[in-house]
Amino acid sequence: MSEAPSDGTRSRDLRDIVAVVLLSTMAVLTAWCGFQASKWGGEMSIAFSQASSARVQATNYDGQARDQRQFDLTVYASWVEATAAGNEQLAAFIEERFHPDFRVAFDAWQAQGGDEGGPFVQDEYVPAGTEQAAEYSARADEKFAEALENNQRGDDYSLLTVLFALVLFLTAMSQRKIAAWASRVFLGLGVLVGLVGVGILLTFPIRI
Template sequence: MTDELPPRTTKGAHEKKKAIDVVTVFLLSITAVLTAWCGFEASKWGGEMSIAFSQASSARIQAAAAEGEARDARQYDLSIYTQWVLADLDGDTELVSYIEERFTPEFRVAFDAWNAGGRSDRGPFATEEYVPPGTDEAVEFTARADTKFDEALENNQRGDNYALLTVLFALVLFLTAMAQRELAPWVRRAFLILAIAVAAVGIAIMLTFPIRI
């Protein structure tokens, strides 16, 4: 009976080693796939970041163009209004009527509101009704640019998060590789258990991240 113990002990140790090897290979395979997936997602979110930054830049350019249009319109209306003021001060009603016929639609609305309000404001330009062409578009494009810029920053952070996960999974690969070394059985098991724990944490974190295909 004493002679049978060493073979059984050797067989049990061999089976444990084989089980550890199977778990190790499985963990290496899964971690390799997850690392590749995180790299893919980091690349995709990096692309989304570039697109959002490009859209934000385009919206900024359109906002600047709209603001330029509004500024030119305001300058034109201001020039016409200056001539109207001079004609009104001179009492030249014929010239006043002539100039009023050349008001732009936007300035006409503000001018009529100014008149209806008893000319209490500092001028038609101070009324809420005066909105030169391009003003609303400038506000809209500026808001779009801000939104796209924030979206780009968010996408950049998402890409960074996936990139950090690749580092975490690289640690899993390192610990798993150490578990394959010719070390004491308890040391190998410790490395393997730690690798499984780190992999589980990485997977749990990854499941909270958005996916872009």
């Protein structure tokens, strides 16, 4: 007739079962965190690339608007000279060559009496490319902020990997030939840290 297992043996068997479950679970979660860190790193690279592309587009449109302002300024200066000289025919000829965007602002300025500021300070004056430059600049800022956020998410997953690695270490230590109380302490700490890590993991966004 076989002897019933002692309390010490049962306790040891229970610790072994808990340790195996904990090791297996933490190994899977560690791999998952590594995968997520890699995915968010990829998202960060994509967002940085999109921010850079949008910034280039914004620069191009801003250059277009700057060139248009320079052209309008040159034509307007000629109109001012012709008007000052009393050459109405030349002034009218120059007016016909105003760019449509500048023409709107010029008419608004004239409607206000044409005394102060000039057409360039009118709200109606929006050179071609100005709105697009602002739009792409805002998009670049948005994507840059998104890239920084994705980078932080990847870092968070990497730090969590370290936390789960600590659980693996504590669990492995509990399996060594040490005093029973020490084994229980290591295993208990491993379970506690593992639960904390899982709780934190549940708050993280997931990218598949």
